[in-house]
Each structure stands twice: as structure tokens, then as C-alpha cells.
Amino acid sequence: MTTSRSAKRRPFVRGLACAILAAGATLLGLTPTVASAAPTVTLEFWNTYNTTDKEASTMQNVVLKRFEQLNPGVRVTSVVVPYSQLLQKYIAAVAAGDPPAVLRSDIIWVPQLAQEGALMNLTHLKWFQPIKAASLPGPLSTNYYKGSYYGVPDDTNTQVLFWNKSLFAAAGLEPPKTLSQLWVDAQKLTNKSKGVYGLGIDGTDIWNVGPYVWSGGGSFTNKSYTSAAGFVNGVDTEDVLLQMLNLNAAGDIGTDFRGGAGAVSGETGFAKGEYAMYIDGPWAVPTYREEHFSDYGMEVMPKGPGGSISVVGGEDLVLANNVPNKADAIKLLQFLASPFAQLQMANQGDLAGYAPDIAAEVKAQPYLKVFTQQLLTAEARPVSPGYTKFDTIFSNALQEAVAGKVSLAAAMQTVAAEGTAALQGS
């Protein structure tokens, strides 16, 4: 009886052993694969593309699909992460040794990540040289930190003045050509009973305030981004900021200036006719197309004592030092910087960071011309690992002045001291 029981058990035991071995082999990746069937490598491309228009879908369905066709056996997923979470998510992934193949990083994060040793130094790599040669100098410089390059440009952008045609016509105004005219027009265009603000400014940070400050002849730091003293608290800077404070106190600037999640952003408020003017980047145009809103015009920043100066924005493509599937990740980065990918994304409002591609993009999307024109005089935000901290200090100090807690001069004095310390890494 014992013998017969064992005999009965044997097939079951054998089956169980086979199942365990098969599961183990699968876990270890030992199962034989058919070359032409499933892809052998899966890469992730992390970005913040807009999912409400066609930006994110174009990347996945057009650009990455083409890459997969050209690279059989490699599959790429575009992972869209909200902007506010991307840096934190990337830090955690790199620290855990599992970064995405490529990150589309905000240009302001690159020096910070490079300083921490998270990014691959591309300076002396052979494949980097042609990309570097084709790059526009401004976008390329955002990848530079302490004598080395840690990324390649993806897209570059800047902000221009958007103005509502109906509201300007109703007030009998033309779009302002000078900064002083802009301040006056903001007052004339405000209609409190209808909930219309003359001007929308999306916050007190440098991205939003910078174009007005630079055009007004002011600045935030010295040229080497090591000191704010005498710049952020300079007369010209404070003059512009004071104009903003006065307009805000009079109710001519929208509530977006004060911040908070309840604020109506420039992009949203402008399309609803709540803001007569505001500044925004090229991505707003495809969004407005989707919303069938076309009652607006775009102009370069009105000229002030400093000229018509806006802010350089954009994204860079970076690789982590410990990126898995390094060769494929590099291939992906090269492809994303190629003319094909750049032109596809330019159709969605992402202006290329490469000189040879700009003309083709403007031909395909004529509205980009005003942005390329503005880029000629646009200023970069301080290229420093301490920029994020500096920007927070500046933004908080200006908010305090807006709330009337401290005088503008005292607020900027604080930024000059604390901001300089942040820029110098303390």
C-alpha cells in the first residue's frame, strides 16, 4: 500500500518540481525567448507633457513608436508625471538604483542634480559632440555645470505677451509696445464689475516676474550667479516690483499673483476673458486650439529701459549615472534630440533647442515665430545649484511685501542676503 501511495504521489511531486523550476527560471529570466516575439528591453521616458492636448500622445504614438520601429526589441513607455512630483520621483528612483532611461528635466534642475552627482557627465563622450555642435548656445548652457555638460537640450521656450482682442477693442486700445504703457493699459482694461483684470501674473517667482524686471532694466544676480546683493535690491528692480505691488493693491492684477491652489491661472483666466493680458509660452497655443479659443494676439515683451526681455525656459534630456540598459538609453536620448522627434514635438508647441531645426519648425507652425524672435533677447534664470532655494526666498519675500507685512525695500534686502547665501551653497 505504501508503495502504491508513493507511486501515486510521484507524478504530482514531479509536476510540482517542474512548476517550481519553471517559475524560478522565469523569475531569473532564463526562459528561452523567441527573437521576433516580445521585446527584450523596456525603457521608460519620464516627462511632464500635457495630456489635455496632443503633446503627450504625440510623444508616445508618433515619436516613440518610430523609435521602436527603428530599434526592434526595444519598447519605450512615455511616463507623464505631474511637474510638482517629477523631481522627487526621479530622486527616489536614482537613489534606489532604478532610474528611467531618460528624464526630460526642467532646465533649472540640471545644475542641482549634477551637483549631487546624479547625472552622467557627457562632456567627453563621442556621441555627444554632434548634438553639442547643433545646439543653440542658450539651451546648451543650461546643461553646463562646473566645466562639464550633464544633458542635451530638448526644447527651449520663452514667454510672450498674450492679449485679448475683444477686451482691447472694447477699451479702444492697441497692444502695448512699452512697459510703462503696459502698466497704464492694465488699469484701463480692469473692469471689476465684470470680473476682468487688466493683467494676469501667475506668481511671485522669477519665471513669472522676471520678464517684467529684466525689461524694466532690473536684475536678480550678478552675471556669474554668485551674488544677489545690489541686483535684486537695485533701484531698477525695485521700481518694477513696486509697479506690480501698486497694481495689485488697486485690484488690476488677477488673484493668480498671490498664488494658492484657488487662484485662477493666467492660461485658464485668459481663455475665460478674466485676464486682458498675461505672458505665456508656446504650449498655450495648442491648448487654446483644443478649446476653440482664438480671440487673442501675441507680441514680444513690451520694451522698457532694459529692452524687450523675457525668460528662457525649457527642458533638457538627461541620463542618470546608474541608468540600466545604458546603450539603449543613450540611443533613446539621441533619437529624442533628432530632427524627426524635434519637429513632431514642435507641432505641439515645443520649440527645438537645435539651430538647424528652428526654421523648419517655424515653417510648419508660423505662430512660433514670435517666440523665436523673443528668444533672441531672453534671459536665463540664475544657472546655479542654489537656484531653487534662491527662487523660493525671492518669491516668499515678494509675497510678504505684497501682503504689506514688510516694505518692498526690506523684503529685497532679505533676498540680497539670504539669496546670496543660497547661491553660494550655504
Next chain:
Amino acid sequence: MATGMLVQHPAEAPPGVAARRSRRGHKAGVAATPYLLLIPAIVMYGVFVVYPVYRQFEISFFNWHIFPGASNPFVGFSNYSQIFHDPVVRTAAFNSFLYIVVTVPAQMALGLFAAAVLTDRLPGGMLWRAAVYIPVVTSWVVVSFIFAYIFSSQGGVANAVVGFFVGHRVSIPWTAEKWTGDLVVWLIGIWKGIGWSFIIFLAALDGVPRQLLESARIDGAGEPRVWRHVVLPAIRPAIMFVTVLLVIGGAQVFTQIYLVTRGGPYNSTQALMPYMYQQAFANFAFGYASALASLLAVVLFGLSWAEIRLMRQQEL
């Protein structure tokens, strides 16, 4: 029949000794069983709680760089001393304290009230109970965005209500002012927290002996006296439990500040947890953020201990 089972092995002990051994082995097995069953939980607790807490404490003594291969200089207590010189920490600690003071009593009072009112005898009792509990299971993120929408600076339900009473359009920047921003943050915390204390109090009230209530009423005690002298003492353990956990939760307020006021304006609505997060993930100051976390843990431990002690003293 398995014949092998009947064969006595020459080396085996006599049957009496074997039986004693077997009983002893059985006793040892029974005694060891709880410990063996605890092993998975202990391992999980060690890996996911004790080790991270230890690492966080260790990191607080370094200028820590999170990325692999970076050098991490030892800085001793300098991260801790920096905390006492950081004005934002003072504001954040005050705001966290204020959040506890405002929201904990409100959640408890409203939760207890709901538990007392929404009894089985109420028509549609289950429906009402579910309605009170639903906010607990909704996402903090979703709720935060809904409140941001209600308290929108331009338009928005809150502005419409105020506008109705004052007779003209108003644009109050609710989430961009210190006190209105705090108000929105508190409201979210209270609204989402009532259901949790409600469910605990509901269970506790169910356990109050009926005969005690009835005899108090027969003796002529009115409802306020019944509550004061019978119900509240009877549910004291539940009150202690809810208070301690709500205080700990209140000190860890994060999501609604991070999403609704973003700590602004000028850090005036900042609280300890979002500030800690900002230090770690925006400024990459992981050592400093860890020091803040360690200090908060010590304060919370002390606070919880004091609360429990105080309540036990009152009980005696």
C-alpha cells in the same frame, strides 16, 4: 497497513519514556507557536519600521546626499542646532500646533455628536452613517482639489456665497491669505476626520451598559447628566484612543497644505511635514529633513505619553 510502523527500532527508548518526551516536545511546540507566528510580523516591522527609523536618525547627523556614491560628511548636531535658528520651523511648528488645537476637538465633538444622533432608531440610519463615513475613504488629493475649487479666488462657491450676502461680486483669495488659507486647511481636516472618530465612538457607545443608562434615568438624571456621569466615563478609553491618534495625525498634516496653500503666502501656512518634504526633495537637504523628522518623532512620543498619563490620572 504500513508494516514499517509496527516494527520497534532497537535503538528507540521504551514506550513510557518516549511518551514523556513526546509530551514535553508537544508542550515546547505549543509554547513556541505564538513566537513562531510572530516572526513574520516582527521581520516586517523590523524591515519597514525599525530600520528606516534608525537610518533616518543616523542620516540626521550627516550632510547627506541621497545619490549612490556621493560623500556624506559627518556634521554632528549641527542639523539639530540649525532647527532652533530656522524661523520657518517656528512658524511651521506653531501652525501644526494650531491645526491640532482647532481640528482635534472639532473632529471629536462632531464625531461624537454624529455617533449619538445617528443611532439604529433613526430612519435611514445606515445611509446617514455611510454619508458621515464616506469622507474618510475619499482621497486626500481629490478632496483638496475640490476644496480649492470651492474656495477659488475668482468665482468659486465660497465667493458666490459671500457675494450674495454683501450684494456685490467679491474675489477673496482664500487660499492665498494666511488666515483664510488656514481656515480651508482646517475645514478639510475636520470634514475628512469626523467619520473616523464617529465610527470609533459609535462602537464605544454601543458598549455602554444599558442598565446603567436606564437606572440613571429612573433616578431622575436628565440627558446632560447621563452623558456627563455615565456615558463619557464609560467611553473614556475610546476618547483617549481617538485623542492620541488624532493628535499624532494632526502633527503630520501634509496633503492639504502641500496642495491647497503650498505653505504660502511667505511660508505663513507652512507646517512641519510639508516643510520637511520641501527641505528633502526641493533643497536636497536630507540630513536637515531627517533631523526635523527625528525631533518631531520625539515630541510626538512625549505628547502621546503625556496625554495617556493625564487621562489615566483623571481616571483614578
